[in-house]
Amino acid sequence: xxxxxxxxxxxxxxxxxxxxxxxxxxxxxxxxxxxxxxxxxxxxxxxxxxxxxxx
Amino acid sequence: xxxxxxxxxxxxxxxxxxxxxxxxxxxxxxxxxxxxxxxxxxxxxxxxxxxxxxxxxxxxxxxxxxxxxxxxxxxxxxxxxxxxxxxxxxxxxxxxxxxxxxxxxxxxxxxxxxxxxxxxxxxxxxxxxxxxxxxxxxxxxxxxxxxxxxxxxxxxxxxxxxxxxxxxxxxxxxxxxxxxxxxxxxxxxxxxxxxxxxxxxxxxxxxxxxxxxxxxxxxxxxxxxxxxxxxxxxxxxxxxxxxxxxxxxxxxxxxxxxxxxxxxxxxxxxxxxxxxxxxxxxxxxxxxxxxxxxxxxxxxxxxxxxxxxxxxxxxxxxxxxxxxxxxxxxxxxxxxxxxxxxxxxxxxxxxxxxxxxxxxxxxxxxxxxxxxxxxxxxxxxxxxxxxxxxxxxxxxxxxxxxxxxxxxxxxxxxxxxxxxxxxxxxxxxxxxxxxxxxxxxxxxxxxxxxxxxxxxxxxxxxxxx
Amino acid sequence: xxxxxxxxxxxxxxxxxxxxxxxxxxxxxxxxxxxxxxxxxxxxxxxxxxxxxxxxxxxxxxxxxxxxxxxxxxxxxxxxxxxxxxxxxxxxxxxxxxxxxxxxxxxxxxxxxxxxxxxxxxxxxxxxxxxxxxxxxxxxxxxxxxxxxxxxxxxxxxxxxxxxxxxxxxxxxxxxxxxxxxxxxxxxxxxxxxxxxxxxxxxxxxxxxxxxxxxxxxxxxxxxxxxxxxxxxxxxxxxxxxxxxxxxxxxxxxxxxxxxxxxxxxxxxxxxxxxxxxxxxxxxxxxxxxxxxxxxxxxxxxxxxxxxxxxxxxxxxxxxxxxxxxxxxxxxxxxxxxxxxxxxxxxxxxxxxxxxxxxxxxxxxxxxxxxxxxxxxxxxxxxxxxxxxxxxxxxxxxxxxxxxxxxxxxxxxxxxxxxxxxxxxxxxxxxxxxxxxxxxxxxxxxxxxxxxxxxxxxxxxxxxx
Ligand SMILES: Cc1cc2nc3c(=O)[nH]c(=O)nc-3n(C[C@H](O)[C@H](O)[C@H](O)COP(=O)(O)OP(=O)(O)OC[C@H]3O[C@@H](n4cnc5c(N)ncnc54)[C@H](O)[C@@H]3O)c2cc1C
Ligand SMILES: Cc1cc2nc3c(=O)[nH]c(=O)nc-3n(C[C@H](O)[C@H](O)[C@H](O)COP(=O)(O)OP(=O)(O)OC[C@H]3O[C@@H](n4cnc5c(N)ncnc54)[C@H](O)[C@@H]3O)c2cc1C
Numbered sequence: 001x002x003x004x005x006x007x008x009x010x011x012x013x014x015x016x017x018x019x020x021x022x023x024x025x026x027x028x029x030x031x032x033x034x035x036x037x038x039x040x041x042x043x044x045x046x047x048x049x050x051x052x053x054x055x
Numbered sequence: 056x057x058x059x060x061x062x063x064x065x066x067x068x069x070x071x072x073x074x075x076x077x078x079x080x081x082x083x084x085x086x087x088x089x090x091x092x093x094x095x096x097x098x099x100x101x102x103x104x105x106x107x108x109x110x111x112x113x114x115x116x117x118x119x120x121x122x123x124x125x126x127x128x129x130x131x132x133x134x135x136x137x138x139x140x141x142x143x144x145x146x147x148x149x150x151x152x153x154x155x156x157x158x159x160x161x162x163x164x165x166x167x168x169x170x171x172x173x174x175x176x177x178x179x180x181x182x183x184x185x186x187x188x189x190x191x192x193x194x195x196x197x198x199x200x201x202x203x204x205x206x207x208x209x210x211x212x213x214x215x216x217x218x219x220x221x222x223x224x225x226x227x228x229x230x231x232x233x234x235x236x237x238x239x240x241x242x243x244x245x246x247x248x249x250x251x252x253x254x255x256x257x258x259x260x261x262x263x264x265x266x267x268x269x270x271x272x273x274x275x276x277x278x279x280x281x282x283x284x285x286x287x288x289x290x291x292x293x294x295x296x297x298x299x300x301x302x303x304x305x306x307x308x309x310x311x312x313x314x315x316x317x318x319x320x321x322x323x324x325x326x327x328x329x330x331x332x333x334x335x336x337x338x339x340x341x342x343x344x345x346x347x348x349x350x351x352x353x354x355x356x357x358x359x360x361x362x363x364x365x366x367x368x369x370x371x372x373x374x375x376x377x378x379x380x381x382x383x384x385x386x387x388x389x390x391x392x393x394x395x396x397x398x399x400x401x402x403x404x405x406x407x408x409x410x411x412x413x414x415x416x417x418x419x420x421x422x423x424x425x426x427x428x429x430x431x432x433x434x435x436x437x438x439x440x441x442x443x444x445x446x447x448x449x450x451x452x453x454x455x456x457x458x459x460x461x462x463x464x465x466x467x468x469x470x471x472x473x474x475x476x477x478x479x480x481x482x483x484x485x486x487x488x489x490x491x492x493x494x495x496x497x498x499x500x501x502x503x504x505x506x507x508x509x510x511x512x513x514x515x516x517x518x519x520x
Numbered sequence: 521x522x523x524x525x526x527x528x529x530x531x532x533x534x535x536x537x538x539x540x541x542x543x544x545x546x547x548x549x550x551x552x553x554x555x556x557x558x559x560x561x562x563x564x565x566x567x568x569x570x571x572x573x574x575x576x577x578x579x580x581x582x583x584x585x586x587x588x589x590x591x592x593x594x595x596x597x598x599x600x601x602x603x604x605x606x607x608x609x610x611x612x613x614x615x616x617x618x619x620x621x622x623x624x625x626x627x628x629x630x631x632x633x634x635x636x637x638x639x640x641x642x643x644x645x646x647x648x649x650x651x652x653x654x655x656x657x658x659x660x661x662x663x664x665x666x667x668x669x670x671x672x673x674x675x676x677x678x679x680x681x682x683x684x685x686x687x688x689x690x691x692x693x694x695x696x697x698x699x700x701x702x703x704x705x706x707x708x709x710x711x712x713x714x715x716x717x718x719x720x721x722x723x724x725x726x727x728x729x730x731x732x733x734x735x736x737x738x739x740x741x742x743x744x745x746x747x748x749x750x751x752x753x754x755x756x757x758x759x760x761x762x763x764x765x766x767x768x769x770x771x772x773x774x775x776x777x778x779x780x781x782x783x784x785x786x787x788x789x790x791x792x793x794x795x796x797x798x799x800x801x802x803x804x805x806x807x808x809x810x811x812x813x814x815x816x817x818x819x820x821x822x823x824x825x826x827x828x829x830x831x832x833x834x835x836x837x838x839x840x841x842x843x844x845x846x847x848x849x850x851x852x853x854x855x856x857x858x859x860x861x862x863x864x865x866x867x868x869x870x871x872x873x874x875x876x877x878x879x880x881x882x883x884x885x886x887x888x889x890x891x892x893x894x895x896x897x898x899x900x901x902x903x904x905x906x907x908x909x910x911x912x913x914x915x916x917x918x919x920x921x922x923x924x925x926x927x928x929x930x931x932x933x934x935x936x937x938x939x940x941x942x943x944x945x946x947x948x949x950x951x952x953x954x955x956x957x958x959x960x961x962x963x964x965x966x967x968x969x970x971x972x973x974x975x976x977x978x979x980x981x982x983x984x985x
Contacts, residue, residue, distance in 0.1 A: 014486030015950055016461055036394070037955050042461070042486055068964065072983055079981050097904070101965050105908035110588040116581045117590065123575040124603025125582065131596040138589025146908050153902070157984065374964040394959055402963040412963070437618070439562070443570035443611050471936060477968035478943030481960040485952060494859055495946040498867040498877070499533065499839040500566050503942035516544050518537055519622065 013040035020045045057164075059085045059189040061388065062178050064170040064333075067094020068101075069365030069377030070195035071154050076385045078161040085187055087180065089169040092154045094197050095366070096374040098147050103220050104242050106143035108406050111249035115408065122445060136250060137223035172334035175360040179334070191360050191388050194348065195377065196333060198326035198366035203234065206295050212302060212319045213295075219243055219321050227251030232304050232317035234292055236263035238405040240323035241275070245407035248284050255285040255315050257306060262288050264405060268417035268466040270432075270452055275468065278409055278448050287313070295320065328367045345369055352395050354384045362387075370398050402480040404473040409448045412476035415464030415483050418454050427457040431489060431512030433505045435469045437520045440500035446470035451509040453489060460489035460513050465506070475503055489513035522629075524550045524654040526853065527643050529635040529798075532559020533566075534830030534842030535660035536619050541850045543626040550652055552645065554634040557619045560662050560831070561839040563612050568685050569707050571608035573871050576714035580873065587910060601715060602688040637799035640825040644799070656825050656853050659813070660842065661798060663791035663831035668699065671760050671787060677767060678760070678785045684708055687784070692716030697769050697782035699757055701728035703870040705788035706740070710872035713749050720750040720780050722771060727753050729870065733882035733931040735897075735917055740933065743874055743913050752778070760785065793832045810834055817860050819849045827852075835863050867945040869938040874913045877941035880929030880948050883919050892922040896954060896977030898970045900934045902985045905965035911935035916974040918954060925954035925978050930971070940968055954978035 011028045013021070017040045021028050024045070031048050033040035059082075063074045066088030074086040091098040114134060120127060158165055169181040172194075178187050200215035207213055214222060216239050225231075229252045233240045236258035248254045256263060256279070262272035263279070263286060276286050287306055290313075294305040302317045328347045335342065338358040343349050347369025354362045362384045365377030379396060387393045399420075405411035421428045431453040435441040441449075449469025455462055465479035482492055492510035497503050508517040524547075528539045531553030539551040556563040579599060585592060623630055634646035637659075643652050665680035672678055679687060681704050690696075694717045698705045701723035713719045721728060721744070727737035728744070728751060741751050752771055755778070759770040767782045793812045800807065803823045808814050812834025819827045827849045830842030844861060852858045864885075870876040886893050896918040900906040906914075914934025920927055930944035947957055957975035962968050973982040 015491045016459060016486035016488050019459055019488060019490075036485075036959055037953070039956075075983055079983075096964070102904050102908055105905060105965055109909050110590075113581055113585050113588040114590060116578055117585060117592070120578055120582060123578040123607060124600040125575075125579060126598040126600070127582070127592060128596055131593055133591040135589040135591070142588060150904055150907060153984075375961050375969075378964070379961045396961075401961055404963045404966070439567050439615055440570060442615060443567055444574050471939065473963060474936065474939050474966055474968055475942075477940075477960070477962045477966060477971070478946060480962065481943055481952075481957070482946065484960050485950070485956060487946070487950065491950060492946070495942070495949050496840050496844045496861075496866055497942045497945065498869045498938060499561070499843070500570055501869070501939055501942065503939055504840075506942070518540055518544075519618075 011040070012038065014042060016042045017045045057085070057185075057187050059083050059164075059187060061085070061191050061193065062087065062187055062189040063193045063195060064178065065094060065195035065197055065365070066092040066154070067195060067197045067365060067377060068096045068374040069197070069381050070094065070193065071158060072378040073193050073195065073364065073381030073384055074163045075157055075161050076382050077388070078163045080385055080389055082385070082388065085164040085166060085189070086158060087166045087168055087170040087178065089167070091151055092158070092165075093147070093151045097150045097154065099217050099220055101374050102150055103143040103147045104239075105406055106146040107139060107246050108242065110139040110142065111246040112408065115249045134227070134250065136225040140221075140223045143220070171332060172338045172361070175338045175358040191362065193381070193384055194333065194356070194361060194363045194367055195365045195381065196329040196367050198328050198372060200323070201325045201327050203322050203324050206320070206322060207297070210297065213322070214320070215322050216243070222319070225250055225252060225319070229253070229318040230316060231255070231319045231321065232257065232302065232315055233321045233323060234304075235323035235325070236286075236288065237266070237323065237325070238264070238403070240321065241405055241407050243321055243323065244279070244284055248279075248282050249408065253283070255287060255317070257290050257292060257304070258288040259291055260288065264411060266403070267411060267413055268452060268454075268464070269419065270450070271411055271413065271466050271468055274449065275407070275409075275411060278468075282408070326366060326372050328369065330367070343369070353387045353393060354380055371401050371403070373401065373403070376401055400480065400483050402476040404476060406473060409446070409469050410472045411468050412472045413464065413466045414476055414480045415462065416454060417464055417466070418452075421454050421456075421463045426463060428463070429455050429457045429460065429513050431455065431509040431517070433508040433512060433517050433520060435502065435505055438502060438505045438508075440502050440504070441469065443500060444470060451505040453506075453509045453513050455489045455513045462487060462489060462492070469502060472502070475506065478503065479506065522550070522650075522652050524548050524629075524652060526550070526656050526658065527552065527652055527654040528658045528660060529643065530559065530660035530662055530830070531557040531619070532660060532662045532830060532842060533561045533839040534662070534846050535559065535658065536623065537843040538658050538660065538829065538846030538849055539628045540622055540626050541847050542853070543628045545850055545854055547850070547853065550629040550631060550654070551623060552631045552633055552635040552643065554632070556616055557623070557630075558612070558616045562615045562619065564682050564685055566839050567615055568608040568612045569704070570871055571611040572604060572711050573707065575604040575607065576711040577873065580714045599692070599715065601690040605686075605688045608685070636797060637803045637826070640803045640823045656827065658846070658849055659798070659821070659826060659828045659832060660830045660846065661794040661832050663793050663837060665788070666790045666792050668787050668789050671785070672762070675762065677783060678787070680787050681708070684786050690715055690717060690784075694718070694783040695781060696720070696784045696786065697722065697767065697780055698786045698788060700788035700790070701753065702731070702788065702790070703729070703868070705786065706870055706872050708786055708788065709744070709749055713744075713747050714873065718748070720752060720782070722755050722757060722769070723753040724756055725753065729876060731868070732876060732878055733917060733919075733929070734884065735915070736876055736878065736931050736933055739914065740872070740874075740876060743933075747873070791831055791837050793834065795832070808834070818852050818858060819845055836866050836868070838866065838868065841866055865945065865948050867941040869941065871938060874911070874934050875937045876933050877937045878929065878931045879941055879945045880927065881919060882929055882931070883917075886919050886921075886928045891928060893928070894920050894922045894925065894978050896920065896974040896979075896982070898973040898977060898982050898985060900967065900970055903967060903970045903973075905967050905969070906934065908965060909935060916970040918971075918974045918978050920954045920978045927952060927954060927957070934967060937967070940971065943968070944971065
């Protein structure tokens with residue numbers, strides 16, 4: 001299975017997480033969300049490293 | 056021996072909400088409460104104080120009615136504080152009955168008794184001597200007002216909030232002294248000042264509402280002084296003595312002393328956890344240095360089957376903290392996702408006139424935490440609704456980080472702003488930036504627009520100032 | 521010929537906000553207003569009505585003060601409606617001056633004159649005959665109340681909202697008839713009922729506040745009836761005639777007719793755009809069938825350099841729509857990102873007693889749009905703060921989609937709920953779900969908790985019902 005948060009084609013991320021991801025050029029589909037109902041938080045984006053999500 | 060999935064000890068907003076939510080989610084649940092369902096909050100805290108605050112608001116409105124084209128001879132206004140207290144008690148009673156109804160409806164077994172832990176899964180009822188067993192136990196025994204030692208609390212005019220909620224003989228000619236300018240002290244000061252009493256508020260720390268942003272303390276000092284309340288911040292109470300029918304309070308600041316005479320004295324100096332005779336030792340649970348129970352992020356005490364929530368845990372002593380912790384305990388027991396509570400992002404309200412509400416970090420705290428801070432402010436004097444309502448004291452202050460405009464704190468002073476802070480709590484919790492708030496279309500005219508304007512001020516500039 | 525980056529025609533909340541924001545962002549800006557800065561909103565709309573509503577609230581509070589332990593002989597209460605109007609006019613005046621100050625401060629050139637387009641980049645001032653030139657022009661000429669034909673508007677007792685805001689001779693013995701039960705009609709009905717007048721509200725559509733969720737209309741019908749207001753919904757006015765000092769209004773429903781006598785009649789039947797003599801033809805701009813100007817998502821009329829905003833565009837006739845459109849026009853001119861306004865997600869407020877506020881789709885609309893709907897409701901009767909405030913009429917209704925619990929609409933009735941709807945607007949705008957709202961820790965006690973409870977009801981169950 002692909003890691004990430006794109007269940008049902010929806011990526012749920014906080015506004016701040018989106019802002020930061022955009023600045024970093026990061027694809028939110030790759031990030032695992034730890035917020036409400038799996039929503040991606042700013043910390044998820046900050047802590048994201050390709051390796052840490054490989055599992 | 057009766058077997059439960061969950062036993063909840065204490066029927067305050069921590070305990071009863073936990074019990075209802077647990078039962079709704081299929082757990083066989085017992086609730087043990089020795090006194091009144093609803094706990095401090097419904098019976099001797101949040102609710103009766105707000106009922107009194109409403110009475111006070113009505114009275115203030117009447118005294119100010121000339122501004123609105125209504126004239127009433129002040130001598131024709133008969134004020135009965137005992138009746139105001141009666142309404143307050145009735146509201147509490149109604150909610151207390153309501154909680155009982157909810158518990159019944161959700162099939163929670165209620166035991167009106169005092170509980171004591173036998174071990175991590177057994178609780179003994181003190182009066183009936185019955186022992187109940189459960190897989191998990193939640194302690195939600197709450198707290199009681201701290202009594203500064205050395206005062207004569209037998210004297211009916213020297214009281215904590217508990218006594219203040221029973222006191223019925225306030226007169227407009229009374230001089231009242233309030234020791235402690237936290238939310239509770241300030242709320243009573245505001246109520247009594249509305250009833251015409253000459254109120255003095257004494258605070259040991261350098262400013263009233265010391266946990267709030269400095270700008271809030273400043274605005275509230277100004278507002279209360281304008282209402283005729285004397286503020287003595289940075290003062291130490293050195294002696295309280297009885298002089299005939301009066302209470303003499305001696306104060307000191309920088310070596311200078313002052314004497315204030317009062318008919319009544321409210322001691323409002325924080326709370327102490329209800330840990331006595333709870334049988335904590337038998338479950339191997341220790342009380343921490345401050346007298347509260349330590350919990351981990353899953354709300355467990357050092358005994359894994361015993362959870363603690365609410366005032367007992369020494370976090371923010373607020374009803375919604377107790378309830379929120381309770382919901383998460385149930386999630387934990389059910390094996391559902393547990394939300395980690397960030398205690399700095401809890402909305403904090405003071406129901407004075409004007410009101411205070413805040414969430415997140417103060418400017419000082421944000422700077423202390425190493426943030427580069429950008430502040431956006433907007434005064435209610437520039438807000439159309441506030442002008443129409445003739446309630447222009449107050450402001451919105453947003454503390455954001457400079458780079459992303461992440462909202463770190465929102466601080467409000469003004470009429471009924473305690474109804475606006477939930478939005479701010481949502482914004483912080485859901486990680487809105489000031490830019491997001493600024494572009495949400497707010498209804499006109501509304502006080503809420505001031506939040507949008509303060510957000511504009513963070514992003515670039517407010518429009519209406 | 522004076523050259524500008526931007527000429528704004530009309531000084532209402534559309535025009536003046538656009539002008540200030542443009543100037544703040546470096547555009548050389550002119551504002552042309554023929555009458556009062558602040559437009560309808562500040563002078564004859566949002567603001568003076570809210571000032572009157574506050575007067576009415578004060579009066580209601582006084583009449584209900586017995587509940588709070590305050591007794592006043594009703595004969596000692598002298599009510600002066602003319603004074604109430606005076607305060608209302610003063611608030612408008614103050615804000616009007618405030619807008620002038622803001623425009624000056626931001627270096628907007630103000631022309632007190634009537635504007636007429638010469639072409640897509642030139643505007644002629646009618647009185648001075650001066651011609652101004654600009655790269656872009658914003659039309660924000662607003663609207664005026666629609667006068668149902670056939671009534672004698674020369675009679676001072678037959679009026680639109682404009683006349684109602686100048687009328688000073690309301691007596692508690694007056695019978696008042698209001699035609700049209702939209703926000704404006706309902707607001708005046710609420711104010712006058714508070715002053716003791718016998719009010720009848722007539723609505724052609726089957727229910728009052730016909731744009732709101734059906735549950736809202738129902739609750740408001742009940743609340744207004746309880747206040748003694750007569751509601752005639754689904755009725756057609758067939759004839760209005762003068763009978764001596766009285767106005768006779770003939771109604772009909774399903775062939776049955778009824779006669780209502782009034783001392784005063786308010787006609788509150790929507791607005792018409794101010795398009796006359798604007799020189800639209802010379803810029804090649806057409807008026808649409810409904811009499812408004814069509815605009816694209818960038819707020820441009822059919823002439824690319826001429827934008828239109830506010831009531832003129834026939835979207836929701838609300839001040840915050842006008843202002844929001846204005847900000848986006850400036851973004852468009854600056855080449856910044858332009859937010860597409862979703863008109864169904866604009867908060868809508870009715871400042872009656874109790875108040876109404878909503879955002880998003882009604883249940884019916886959501887179903888009509890093909891959503892599988894899940895509704896979460898919570899009555900204020902079960903909300904602690906509402907009980908403490910003695911304001912238990914009303915509810916929160918959340919319309920969500922069944923699958924994701926996406927918020928489609930939030931509908932509120934209750935005391936001061938117009939201050940709660942901004943949060944809902946934010947949640948909808950940023951696409952939060954009911955699950956998100958449910959887990960935001962709301963302050964206790966507050967009416968805002970009812971929103972959290974309704975969200976819980978969408979997710980699974982409310983706690984306190
Ligand atoms: C004057 C005042 C005003 C306040 N205003 C607000 C406000 O506006 N907003 C706000 O959020 N908070 C307010 N608070 C604080 C709020 O009341 C508390 O935070 C809240 O009640 C804590 O809830 P709890 O469930 O932890 O404890 P409590 O509400 O204190 O309930 C504990 C319950 O446990 C019972 N109990 C204790 N020991 C035992 C035992 N061994 N066996 C059985 N039962 C036991 C007690 O009888 C009590 O009913 C106020 C407090 C006061 C004093
Ligand atoms: C009684 C009442 C109550 C209302 N309450 C609310 C409320 O609570 N909340 C809310 O959001 N909305 C409310 N509204 C609606 C609100 O007032 C309008 O939506 C808003 O004013 C529209 O703003 P605008 O800028 O488009 O136009 P307007 O405010 O109408 O301003 C247009 C301005 O343009 C000027 N003008 C017109 N033609 C020319 C010309 N050729 N040259 C120069 N100047 C010109 C006019 O003099 C006027 O000042 C209310 C309206 C009424 C009537």
